[in-house]
Amino acid sequence: GDSVTQMEGPVTLSEEAFLTINCTYTATGYPSLFWYVQYPGEGLQLLLKATKADDKGSNKGFEATYRKETTSFHLEKGSVQVSDSAVYFCAPGYGSSNTGKLIFGQGTTLQVKP
């Protein structure tokens, strides 16, 4: 079945450090790819997405590139801030031709220290 593997956390970084959170997936078909973020005490919200191979999604300084050949969608940020501390979820999803549901990874907790 479809599955997602994220790097295990917690990831602890100092402010202004470079961030990479790895994500690989196995999926039938050709999913869209999403990163969701869950800040402490809040609900899941979309961080960024990419819908086809080689697309780059970006938002709030975060980026991820859809790599079809390696089935990966790694999340990166050049300079993290304390406010980026949260849990990050990678999720392939299926659009209008299918159910549209997302399959989530287990999440990676990011802690940024001042």
Added chain:
Amino acid sequence: DTGVSQDPRHKITKRGQNVTFRCDPISEHNRLYWYRQTLGQGPEFLTYFQNEAQLEKSRLLSDRFSAERPKGSFSTLEIQRTEQGDSAMYLCASSLQGGTAELFFGEGSRLTVL
């Protein structure tokens, strides 16, 4: 638009009791999803509605779980004869069919079974 709302936000119940959660999606969204999230894990897909039709159910959804979406608007998720293993956060999400629509999540209903 107030987003996806869920009620109640917290529910504590005794083992064997029935509980019901309600989800009000974003008004123009015709797709609605239920997920379950336990501590330290990513959300797990439970079931999916397109308008009033329940089109997919996960194997995770035992016979004690039932979901409805009358008239294709709000949805309810009922758990009968609750067990301690049902303790989790129950998340509702909605989306608009078409393209690669993102899922919009509510803040969840936390269930604690004593």
